[in-house]
Amino acid sequence: MKQVINLAAPEVTTKIVDSPIPEPEAKQVLIKVIVSGLNSKDWKAPVYSLAYEGPDDGSINARSREGVNQGDDIAGIMEKSARMLSNSRCRSGDDPTRGLHLYGASMSVGAYVVKLVRNSNIHPIIAIAGKGTDYVNTIVDTTKGDAVFDYRNGADEMISKIKKHLKAGDHGLVLHGLDPGIGKSSQKVLNEIVMPSDTEVASATKTMTSVGVVHNTDNGCHGGDARDLGLVTARWLTKAMQTGTFKGHPFEVRPGGLHAVDQALKDLKDGKNSATKYVFRIEDTPAS
Numbered sequence: 001m002k003q004v005i006n007l008a009a010p011e012v013t014t015k016i017v018d019s020p021i022p023e024p025e026a027k028q029v030l031i032k033v034i035v036s037g038l039n040s041k042d043w044k045a046p047v048y049s050l051a052y053e054g055p056d057d058g059s060i061n062a063r064s065r066e067g068v069n070q071g072d073d074i075a076g077i078m079e080k081s082a083r084m085l086s087n088s089r090c091r092s093g094d095d096p097t098r099g100l101h102l103y104g105a106s107m108s109v110g111a112y113v114v115k116l117v118r119n120s121n122i123h124p125i126i127a128i129a130g131k132g133t134d135y136v137n138t139i140v141d142t143t144k145g146d147a148v149f150d151y152r153n154g155a156d157e158m159i160s161k162i163k164k165h166l167k168a169g170d171h172g173l174v175l176h177g178l179d180p181g182i183g184k185s186s187q188k189v190l191n192e193i194v195m196p197s198d199t200e201v202a203s204a205t206k207t208m209t210s211v212g213v214v215h216n217t218d219n220g221c222h223g224g225d226a227r228d229l230g231l232v233t234a235r236w237l238t239k240a241m242q243t244g245t246f247k248g249h250p251f252e253v254r255p256g257g258l259h260a261v262d263q264a265l266k267d268l269k270d271g272k273n274s275a276t277k278y279v280f281r282i283e284d285t286p287a288s
Contacts, residue, residue, distance in 0.1 A: 001018070001019055001020075001021050002016055002017070002018060002019075002258055002285060003016070003017050003018075003019050004016055004258050004261045004262075005017060006042065006043075006045065006046050006265070007046060008046040009046060012043055012046075012262065012265045012266045012269055013046075013262075014261055014262040014265065016258055016259065016285075033282050034281070034282060034283075035279055035280065035281055035282070036258075036279065036280050036282060037251070037277050037278060037279040037280070038261070038264055038265065038268060038277070038278045038279075039108075040268055042265060042268070043265040043266075043268050043269045099122070099123070099124055099125075099126070099171065099172075099173065099174035099175050099176060100113075100117050100122055100124075100125050100126065100174065100176045100177070100178065101126040101128075101162075101174045101176070101177040101178070101189070101190060101193045101194055102114060102117075102125065102126065102127050102128065102177070102178050102179075103128045103151070103177075103178070103179045103180070103186040103189065103190060104128065104129070104179070104180045104186070105127035105128055105129045105132070105136045105148065106129040106130065106131070106132020106133070106135055106136050106274060106275040107132075107180060108249040108277055109180040110127075110129075110178075110180050111135075111136070111139060111249055111275070112249070113178055113180075114127060114136065114139050114140060115139055115246055115247070116246075118139070118140070118141060118146075119240075119245060119246065122176075123141065123144035123145050123146055124144065124145030124146050124147065124166070124169065124171050124174070125140050125141075125146040125147075126146075126147060126149070126162055126165075126166075126174055126193065127140055127146065127147070127148045127149070128148075128149055128150075128151050128158065128186070128189065129148055129149075129150065129151070129275075130150060130151055130152050130274070131271075131274035131275070132274040132275030133148050133150055134275075135250065135274075135275035136148045136275070145169045145171050147162075147165050149161055149162060151185070151186075151189075155185050155188045155189050158189055159188075159189055159192045159193065162189075162193055163193075174193055174194055175194070176194065177190040177193065177194035210223060213225070213226040214226045214227055214229060214230025214233075215227070215230075249275075249276075249277050250275060250276045250277070251276060251277040251278070251279050252276050252277070252278055252279070253279055253280070253281060254278055254279070254280055255284065256280075256284060256285070256286070257280055257281060257282055257283065257284035257285025257286070258280060258282065258285040259285060259286060260280055261280060264278040264280075
């Protein structure tokens with residue numbers, strides 16, 4: 001089989017190698033990758049590690065051993081984290097589900113959150129984006145107080161504009177915040193909007209979630225057993241995609257299969273991509 005190796009180097013450096021197909025152990029499956037997609041961390045990871053973690057993929061069960069049968073439904077998840085902050089000090093009459101402040105709304109994770117929250121009729125959605133602002137404006141509902149703010153204007157200006165927007169619309173407190181990127185600038189905005197200075201920090205509930213908890217393979221180190229949550233969520237998403245009440249992220253198929261990964265990583269690093277997932281059809285990889 002062919003692999004793309006992302007080498008540790010100051011600049012994006014990749015190579016394609018031929019490797020033996022591994023044999024699955026008991027209760028493991030061998031995955032044949034059909035379509036693969038890149039994340040921003042795929043060009044950042046080599047700075048910290050010699051090993052390439054690999055991209056997200058859409059794939060099928062190619063081979064398995066005891067405990068897994070050909071044709072069984074399977075799912076794979078890469079480790080990702082997000083910071084959630086909720087203000088538990090509601091005023092009398094406040095709706096505890098009201099309002100979400102979201103940083104990185106044009107990212108695939110952020111955009112999915114916007115869509116899920118909107119489907120749950122939670123408003124206003126205070127979405128933060130950059131070059132992907134135009135896309136985010138297509139998935140929020142401004143008639144219910146949702147608004148998109150550009151992080152490139154700086155944290156202080158964003159905070160000021162968000163507070164003015166909330167006051168003008170009489171939206172009250174935004175009780176929940178989500179930060180998929182977990183950065184210092186986003187933390188400042190998150191704290192100011194969800195936990196204003198006149199609110200005790202002790203009243204907030206702060207959580208860190210690792211999506212791998214749906215497999216319950218880490219003995220609870222990153223959260224409780226969420227296998228049932230993963231099962232229900234996966235089935236709901238399947239139905240929602242089929243009925244059109246939930247849609248995937250915009251994507252661009254890069255021609256050339258795995259040979260296109262190198263340039264796509266460079267484009268990600270150079271900031272040429274926004275609100276779009278780069279994907280590759282493995283069968284398009286030239287044989288030589």
